[in-house]
Amino acid sequence: MAMPVPTALPPTLTGTGELFQLLRDGKPRTRAELAQLSSLARSTVTARVDALLASGLLEPVGEAASTGGRPPTRFALSREARVVIAIDLGASHASIAVSDLSGSVLRERTITSDIADGPEKVLARVAAIAVELLAETDRGPGDVAGVGIGVPGPVEHATGRLANPPIMPGWHDFDIPAHLGKQFAGPILVDNDVNLMALGEYVTTWRSAPHLMLVKVATGIGAGIVADGRLMRGALGSAGDLGHVQVAGAPADVVCRCGNTGCLEAVAAGPAIAAKLRAQGLDVNSSQDIVDAVAAGEIAALQAVREAGRDLGTVLATCVNLLNPSVIVIGGKLSEAGEYLLAGVREVVYQRSLPLATNDLRIVSTSAGGKGGILGAGAMVIDAVLAPRAVDSYVAQRTA
């Protein structure tokens, strides 16, 4: 992982990155406001603001109302000072975006790309598109502060390597950061795609809910967990792996592709629902077909989706007791079946969870939809690039 080398700042400037955190929300503030918020001496704030201005990370954005005398200047995060690249790899697609430091997407493209083509081919493809998108925003690889990338498998976040990802042949233990690091500067961070969907949902819609869980229901079922505003990845990066949790009350004879019986995926994911509907004579083969059948008002499809929601709810009730989130977001293709899936989930969660844990619990459909992964990938790398020590290093380099 190519992290910026820490460079020594003069004593008065160490802590510049810390002060900068107060400006991460994009709101303009005066020196006096920053001094008050930080409890720092006015002279310290002035020196740090000057350094941040010199580095380009901060810019003056007009004046505050004067209380007599010259009106004080307001400063805010210079969103376009640098850009990040966000990548979301799926089984059969890849999305690539160039985003500014506020996380806003400046340019984005989605292509058909088979993850089974292996890391060299897939990464060369997305890197080439990233360079094109950079050019379209009048930038080059030198303007890139970092790269965030989501993959459909379990990732050891610290190293950015995948551990035996089932649907990603050739990717086991491949060093994605080292590979992309040949083309792009800054940190290159890799995470599981569902984790990044959860992060994307959190940063764009639910900043007020720092305990959030996102559940993706499609061909498989997985979850991303945000606790105290941070992604919870677990010891080996496999946290949130809900698909093979045993569903209480599920028929013991349903065999899952993992070899166990009664797994959530084996009763509530797209293929299981489709099989159930085919047994009833419907021509349903994919998650999209299920969504279409629900939209067409097929009673059997409404019933099957609601039943899948109940099975999902049985597992989520356990998650609610265990994690005490304030929001559960349902995403993935099957969330497009709308209220039928959610109704089943709510039915069981509110019955089986403890009253304290469901007092303020909301269970909702995704807001970010298919964009969640790319927004989360951007947010993850921006968080690293704008962290206190990273900003200290950047300011030191730019003002040396």
Next chain:
Amino acid sequence: MAMPVPTALPPTLTGTGELFQLLRDGKPRTRAELAQLSSLARSTVTARVDALLASGLLEPVGEAASTGGRPPTRFALSREARVVIAIDLGASHASIAVSDLSGSVLRERTITSDIADGPEKVLARVAAIAVELLAETDRGPGDVAGVGIGVPGPVEHATGRLANPPIMPGWHDFDIPAHLGKQFAGPILVDNDVNLMALGEYVTTWRSAPHLMLVKVATGIGAGIVADGRLMRGALGSAGDLGHVQVAGAPADVVCRCGNTGCLEAVAAGPAIAAKLRAQGLDVNSSQDIVDAVAAGEIAALQAVREAGRDLGTVLATCVNLLNPSVIVIGGKLSEAGEYLLAGVREVVYQRSLPLATNDLRIVSTSAGGKGGILGAGAMVIDAVLAPRAVDSYVAQRTA
């Protein structure tokens, strides 16, 4: 919560608390070593070390080997510069300790105390003992840096208030920090007792395993979750509430005291096991009786405890998939039944969890035992007292 008022430090000294974090582990270090570890200029390190020495938080502890010339001095955390009070309240007991800044218990006492006596009586009782213990270590309330307190109910950690605790009549919404704040200075932090057992286990035994789960099995069943080295409390402080999770495969006719059926507590906690053994003619009425029967080699007791372990394992398998911990610690009275409980847990967890999540998973008995709660309460408040900004404030006050 009585937090120290931030005082402005001179610019060169802001960040002193940050530097101090490098010394939290108690290992002695030279100025040169600190400069290298922190990437700070030598002059900055010298100024901060001087401020920490003046505040009393740091002390010289002998000299490093010389590389020619005067040998450099080593500095380390002055463990006894201040003390904290740690309190663990149970249903029928209270433990009170005075600990140094490394978390070592200097004096400790456990008394019989009924939590149902209500907050004023119970807190007056433990505060009086705390003052006695302080005197025994030649300290007074002025030497207290903060208070950590564990209670047997759900706590909103930010405010230190309890939310309808079932076994704590009179404690709902009581302001523990404000009440104890009349007698003791510094932060007064309240948390659930099982959370603090998890933290105590983590800081004393499992620092190398920042993803840890502690499960207390006694009259009830609850869990404390440490993720990335931090306690995971959830939106309302009820995270880890495992007792009323539905056990897959449990008989649907077992009614729990919560009104639902098939809850973990209703099949695997002390009262459930005792009832099962009484139905087989054994005179078993408490968790201690169960432990004794196991120790005496009663076959029925061995079988019942192992079966409870399997039910617990069914729920923990879900926790493993969801949280991906590297250690599960089993504590509480029933953990004294030793390998029989653990064997049942392991049997199901290794069968039902995903291979990646169980690769490095250890399932062990508690090391801290009955001391976990008090050690966790101490660790919680020390963490607050020695946090960067708290140290900055303290240094500013002491060197003003």
